[in-house]
Amino acid sequence: MSKPSDLVQGTLDLLLLKILTLEPLNGFAISLRLKQVSGDVLQVSDGSLYPALHKLEQEGWIKAEWRPSENNRRAKFYSLTRMGRHHLGREADNWNRLSAAISHVIKLEQA
């Protein structure tokens, strides 16, 4: 699967922003963290990660800087901006409302 088509539109953005709230990370570290937090449920290929990151950077939600990684190689580290934090807050609220509503509907069906 080349694109996370099974992810709800915008979900990848949300996940990436969430992951970056803790600390600045490079792309590889993000991919590891992504796998870690979502288990094998959400399959995000490494390939779709970078275009998504570049898009978030263009939006001004994350910013990038080059600095040494743990093994002293220069790597591009992404961190959340103030705007990104706001955006994440809003999107997370939306997500919560939406998922609550959907699970409510599904429970009704089952009942």
Place this chain on the structure above:
Amino acid sequence: MRFERWIYSIPLRLRSLFQRDAVEHELDDELQFHLEQKTQHYLDGGLTPEEARRCALRDIDGLELRKEECRDARRVSRFEDLIQDLRFSIRTLRKAPGFTAAAVLTLALGIGANAAIFSVVNAVLLRGLPYPNSEQLFTLQSNQSLPDLEDIQRQTNSFAAIGGITKPALDFIGQGEPVQIYGGLCNAELFDALGFTPIVGRAFSRAEDSYGGPALVVLTHGFWMRYFGGDAAILGKSIRLSGNSYTVIGVLPREFWLPGRPVDVLASLRVVDPSAAKERGVHFLHTFFRLKPSTSIAQASAEMGIVDQWLALHYPEDNTARDFTDIHRRLLSLQDAIFGDVRPELLVLFAAVGLVLLIACVNFASLQLARCATRQREIAIRAALGAPSGRLIRQMLTESVLLSLLGGVAGLVLAALGVRLLMTLTPADLPRIANTSIDTAVLGFTFAVSLLTGIVFGLVPALSATLFGVSAKLKEDTRTTAGGASGHRLRKFLVVSEIALALVLLISAGLMIRSFVLLHRIDPGFRTDNLLTMRLQLPEARYREQTKQRQFHRELLDGLNSIPGVQAALVSELPMTGDYLTHNFVIEGRPRLPAGSEPEVQTRTVAGDYFRLMGIPLLAGRDFGPQDRTGGQHVALVNRAFVAQYFPGQDAVGARVDWARSDPPDWMTIVGVVGDIKHFGPSEPEEPAVYDLYSQTAQKWKRWMYPTIRGAAAPGALLAQVKERLWAIDNQLPVTQVFTMNEIVASSLDHQRFNLTLLGIFAAVALALAVVGIYGVMSYAITQRTNEIGIRVALGAQHSNILWLILGQGLRLALVGSSLGIVVSFALTRYMSHLLFGISPRDPQTFVAIPFVLFTVALLACYIPARRAMRVDPIVALRYE
């Protein structure tokens, strides 16, 4: 929030745009780092190095594709595309210098001519008058007297200010030679009406503008600079004008401008010439009415109507009388009064230059079409490789717009040169033309025209190349027989329209040339060769009495006639200078007409042997002679037009005439009839005229004269001798308006010459462009048909067959184009009838001769490529392509 986003995104986008290499590099590094880490990750998991590397790559799922996606995420797409297109266009245009030069030059001609004419239209028609709120300014069709103007002022409430001005000649002794300058004798309200205040000092006040008021003068900027070097210390000093002293109180700004003749100084009419100012019958003031902002023109006109009736009632002989009452005090917008006449003329020129541009554009489109044809394979390949056709069209449009903008820049250079040329050609009577310059409006116009040209005339070839041509092109065999059919049809259409447009211009120019020739051939009614003329004005201070004036006339004529080989005479109104004077008159024995409604005639006063000198024939009776002296029987000559109007079929000689209401009566006996002359210029008919004598006239205010001097010597040498004799009599008299009669006749045609020259240039450019267009299309067609021609020759076609094959094709185009052009011209030339003289706008000779010329030239343009086709070697031709 938005703003904060820009803080991040703008630098990033700029970086993507202008530091593409660095951004690209970072992208590589970033992904490389990822790959290395991932490989390490798999190595740690126990895979072999090759397997680890392969798995890492597999996870990325298409490295290059991902890179492209990242680039897409960063792309400032539209703008970046544009830059890319521009780069590509510059590269391709550089590779085709011939095409580029031809296209840019073609457009430069069209755009440049348009920008030049637009700058004139802009200066004359668009920029308007240099007065604040000039739309509130009105004038009256006829001149007014000061008492009438005062009554209008008193009895109306619609106007903020009513100014009046007359512009007599004044003598001024500046440095050395006495010079004649023009004074503006006006009322104090003029400054308010026009909305000008002096930049130095002040204008005279309404209190000072009164009979017996102080002698004050306000200088215009030009006069101030010319004679006082712009010295502000001039304020308070006095200058001498026509023998009287005036104190300088102010200087007007450079922008001060009056319609018609410019003036040098302004002074109060009431102070300078109280007797003329008080005269209700002296209608010599040009008027400027400034409407109150709250008043409508309808209200003001209604008020004027009432005043007009009041004036007619109270002063019938000066008012009713000018039997055009209903129009003579009609308010006319100043804009219309000044520009009304030139507007249609300039619009004809503008239309003509627009046609030139259209032809240039057609050529441009045709050039691009030819180029598209040669690039069709390239375009097809790019389309096949997945370039969307919108993207291809945009790229070709970019190229076209780039060319047209380059053409615009080159056109501006041409326009700047053209404007300079125009300034040397312009007739003095085109108001405000001196203000012509390449300003922001002209720049904006040129830019807009260039852009539009590039888009509109680039779109057609671009569409035809991408939409119609592409898919077929790749399949098409390379050995085409007649080129892309649709493209070629379009090119034929372009050539036909080009020929038609050029023909319209050529016919217009042809009509102008015919009228100009006719005007030149017109017999002015007098001999113009070897005739030197000038104007003299005797200052009132020293020549108030007529005895002094007459003594001067006698001494001057004696002095001039004593120069060997020279004959001289005097006349008060020289033909074709625009000067004229009319009087109401009465004929003895005819029924009396109400005062003021007597007919008007042209009045000219002469001294010396004027008619023999000018070669004006005597048709009946006798010429003036030595027996007609001061104190003798008063005599007059009349012209043929006078006899035709007032003595049709009768003998005018022996009848007596007098100026209306002259007191005491001054009957003049008509002793002879002379021929008509073209007094008002070659295209205007002569009016009835009465000639009288300086030695007998009672009009002592007629202190001006034109000496007319016939001598074989060069004008310069003759002038020196004339000045010597003149200044021996009076060394303070300025000599002005020195011209040979031939110069005066020539300048009376200035206006026609201006229009003719411009239309001629446009027509020539149009012809050249059209010829290049035909030549281009025919050459291209032949290149496309080389193969076919080779086969024909191989099959035994004769040279002449080939020649006619090609010529025939060109002929058909020329024929269709010419016919179309004739039809269009037939419909359009009537709009230029006001520019023509002596011929109809559908003059058959022009409509036959000009298409014939164009047809011949078009044929020639076909013949050259046709000859090349004739020489085609079948072997070479068959191998061609």
